[in-house]
Amino acid sequence: MEGNKPKSEFGSLRKKAEALINEKANSEDQYSYSSAIQFIHELEVHQIEIQLQNEELILANKNAKESFEQFIKLYDFAPIGYLTLSEDGSILELNYKTASLLGKERSSLLNKLLGFFISEKSKGILNTFIKKVFDSDTNQYCELVVDSDTYSPKYLSLNGIKTKEGNQCSVSVSDITVSKMAAESLEKSDVLLKKSQIIAKIGTYILDFSSGKWSGSEVLDTIFGITIDFDRSISGWVSIIHPDWQEMMIKYFTEEVIGGKTKFDKKYKIIRQNDHEERWVHEQGELLFDENNELKKMIGTVQDITMNLLAEEKLNQLSQAVEQSPLAIIITDIQGVIEYANPKFVEMSGYNLEETIGRNPRISKSGHTSPTQYKKMWQTITSGNVWHGDFHNLKKDGTPYWVSAAISPIQNPEGVTTHFLAIEEDITLRKKTEQDLIEAKEHAEESDRLKSAFLANMSHEIRTPLNGILGFTNLLKDPTLSFIEQQEYLEIIEKSGSRLLNIINDIIDISKIESGQMEVSLTETNINKQLEFIYAFFEPEIKNKNIEFILQNNQSQNELIITTDSEKIYAILINLVKNAIKFTNKGKIEFGYTLRKDKQPAELEFFVKDSGIGIPKNKIETIFKRFIQVDISDKRAYQGSGLGLSISKAYVDMLGGKIWVKSTLNEGSTFYFTIPYHSEHQIKDFETTDKGEIKNEHQIKNLKILIVEDDEISKLLLSKVVSPYAKEILKVSSGLDAIAISHANPDVDLILMDINMSEMDGYEATRQIREFNKKVIIIAQTANVLTSDRKKALLAGCNDYISKPINKSHLNDLIQKYFKKRV
Numbered sequence: 001m002e003g004n005k006p007k008s009e010f011g012s013l014r015k016k017a018e019a020l021i022n023e024k025a026n027s028e029d030q031y032s033y034s035s036a037i038q039f040i041h042e043l044e045v046h047q048i049e050i051q052l053q054n055e056e057l058i059l060a061n062k063n064a065k066e067s068f069e070q071f072i073k074l075y076d077f078a079p080i081g082y083l084t085l086s087e088d089g090s091i092l093e094l095n096y097k098t099a100s101l102l103g104k105e106r107s108s109l110l111n112k113l114l115g116f117f118i119s120e121k122s123k124g125i126l127n128t129f130i131k132k133v134f135d136s137d138t139n140q141y142c143e144l145v146v147d148s149d150t151y152s153p154k155y156l157s158l159n160g161i162k163t164k165e166g167n168q169c170s171v172s173v174s175d176i177t178v179s180k181m182a183a184e185s186l187e188k189s190d191v192l193l194k195k196s197q198i199i200a201k202i203g204t205y206i207l208d209f210s211s212g213k214w215s216g217s218e219v220l221d222t223i224f225g226i227t228i229d230f231d232r233s234i235s236g237w238v239s240i241i242h243p244d245w246q247e248m249m250i251k252y253f254t255e256e257v258i259g260g261k262t263k264f265d266k267k268y269k270i271i272r273q274n275d276h277e278e279r280w281v282h283e284q285g286e287l288l289f290d291e292n293n294e295l296k297k298m299i300g301t302v303q304d305i306t307m308n309l310l311a312e313e314k315l316n317q318l319s320q321a322v323e324q325s326p327l328a329i330i331i332t333d334i335q336g337v338i339e340y341a342n343p344k345f346v347e348m349s350g351y352n353l354e355e356t357i358g359r360n361p362r363i364s365k366s367g368h369t370s371p372t373q374y375k376k377m378w379q380t381i382t383s384g385n386v387w388h389g390d391f392h393n394l395k396k397d398g399t400p401y402w403v404s405a406a407i408s409p410i411q412n413p414e415g416v417t418t419h420f421l422a423i424e425e426d427i428t429l430r431k432k433t434e435q436d437l438i439e440a441k442e443h444a445e446e447s448d449r450l451k452s453a454f455l456a457n458m459s460h461e462i463r464t465p466l467n468g469i470l471g472f473t474n475l476l477k478d479p480t481l482s483f484i485e486q487q488e489y490l491e492i493i494e495k496s497g498s499r500l501l502n503i504i505n506d507i508i509d510i511s512k513i514e515s516g517q518m519e520v521s522l523t524e525t526n527i528n529k530q531l532e533f534i535y536a537f538f539e540p541e542i543k544n545k546n547i548e549f550i551l552q553n554n555q556s557q558n559e560l561i562i563t564t565d566s567e568k569i570y571a572i573l574i575n576l577v578k579n580a581i582k583f584t585n586k587g588k589i590e591f592g593y594t595l596r597k598d599k600q601p602a603e604l605e606f607f608v609k610d611s612g613i614g615i616p617k618n619k620i621e622t623i624f625k626r627f628i629q630v631d632i633s634d635k636r637a638y639q640g641s642g643l644g645l646s647i648s649k650a651y652v653d654m655l656g657g658k659i660w661v662k663s664t665l666n667e668g669s670t671f672y673f674t675i676p677y678h679s680e681h682q683i684k685d686f687e688t689t690d691k692g693e694i695k696n697e698h699q700i701k702n703l704k705i706l707i708v709e710d711d712e713i714s715k716l717l718l719s720k721v722v723s724p725y726a727k728e729i730l731k732v733s734s735g736l737d738a739i740a741i742s743h744a745n746p747d748v749d750l751i752l753m754d755i756n757m758s759e760m761d762g763y764e765a766t767r768q769i770r771e772f773n774k775k776v777i778i779i780a781q782t783a784n785v786l787t788s789d790r791k792k793a794l795l796a797g798c799n800d801y802i803s804k805p806i807n808k809s810h811l812n813d814l815i816q817k818y819f820k821k822r823v
């Protein structure tokens, strides 16, 4: 803005002065001298004045020029932007500040529309502003946004007024970006605060103690379910509290908070006023005091924590479920380091929590699970899938256990695996049961196979003696037979019969063992005597085979008496010696025992040694199993049921011992078995004991005997067996007849009562006989040798029992037992 005034005013002034002089000279046609002198003087004065004025003017002009330049400087470089706009919005003038606020060169802005340089959305505002400025005489204001090359926009405020001429407007421009941003962020944070209050369900309040009133935020109203007209007094607050909590809360507020000048911090129940729902809130408040320490206000927050509590409860339930789970639960990080393990895992593994957390589950590795399985597992879970499988683990104390595991990745909402979860069930028992079942199945199949072989063998074993009995019985019918022939046939029949009986006894014994009905009956047993008896029993047979027979009795000077089941020891020894005889054709058979005090506990070790055919090595394991014979084809040559050793083994087991064999093929075998030897057993001097028990058989001949038997052959056999003891024998075939004949013959001494009879069995007949005859001796004879049957017989009133077929010497023993005193 430079010199647009006329270059000099002096030219025109001079002209004006000359005109004035001329005018004066014309008005008076003649100048007087004096007046001319006067006039010249005036002119000179004027001239001086004019000169002075001129000088002043020059000075003023100079000053004005300087001020103008100063103004121009001030305008151009002012810290505030200025610009002049025309009515159509063109920029007529502007200073540097405006140019920099618009982000452009000043020259590029001149005579351009201001609207070009502001943001699109501000253009309307600018137009309105310009219109308002030109329509009014007052100051107008607006805010514009300038498109900025930088990320954040620039805000400008415009203050404008129309010029006097009315065709322009002067505008001042300021940068208000900072304050605008501050206001915006304030607004934002206020909105944020409000929103977060709503989300967190936190309401705020101020309680004024002087008025007893409180005011609260909108959120608080929502939490309490109250409207604007609610009574915002302390009693109003109390009325919101759940009735069960009111008393306690009043006490808390007055005594603890106000009385104790402490913070308000309590979770309590309210009844939300609009829907009468029970809600949980957490209220916190600070007390404010004035300079005199007088209580003024309480400011605080109330948060609706109902959902939090429910979530907490749910979380609690879940964590309880995990904690109390009967399954072991482990959570590891992605490296497999244990971060959590529940109590079941601790119990299962034997490692406590300190030993578990921070370690890898491989602490329980037993080495039995293959590395391939672990590899597969890692591949599965790291690719986001669930892995199922079994692990064989070791507890801390080394005990092995099996677990069935399901391992799955835990993923965050973005689908990234952050942890692994393992759920494990102890399946040791199941595994064992499975194993047992497999073994039982194999055993059952084996038994089945063996039983079939056994039945085939048994059929042969039973038929052979039966053929002997029937065949020779038939031959006996021949009246032309000599006495010697008859005796020979009878001997064969007797032998075949006893062989048959042996087989049947074996079968009964093994079935009793199998069904768990074989019992151990402990009595004082003189071991040496048993051995001597066996020696005496087998000596003739062995000598006959030209085999040496030796009883090795280490305690020969003494008697060894122990409490054991003597019948079972007999059975074992007899079986072993019988086998030795059966499988030995030359050499010798030795048997005996040694007292092994070196063993803990001490035991008696029996042995039966032969120089027979021996047992192949691969069969040694199996010969003690049921129905096993080393070689069925061989066996034809050596009769036997294949049950003897398994019965012996079962007996030895029952007595608490062991049985085994050492054998060399074609050289011989030695069978051993042990029974425990307890210290209370004594080795007695032969001289001092047992003297009175030497058997003294009495000849009993005068008994009146009643035989109750429905089988005619058995009846006949029985009457033959008892005839040496009888003066009279009565025979009946039924229980009813037995009762009748007993009535008629109260002097009967002995009744041999069959148990299994049709119509009325022996138990019932005995019971009824006992009603009128208490003193007659009744001996039950039964083919059933089960203990339960014997007990039943004794309960019915029998004195004793004897098994069929009747063994002569056993019957003799019983008759001696009951009648020897009567002789």
Ligand code: ADP
Pocket: 575, 579, 580, 583, 610, 612, 613, 614, 615, 623, 628, 629, 630, 631, 635, 639, 640, 641, 642, 643, 644, 645, 646, 669
């Ligand atoms: P068996 O009644 O068939 O003899 P065992 O159970 O007593 O049945 O014996 C089973 C098998 O063991 C016999 O068949 C035989 O093969 C073998 N055995 C038993 N004792 C001897 C022994 N002293 N010498 C050789 N083999 C024997």
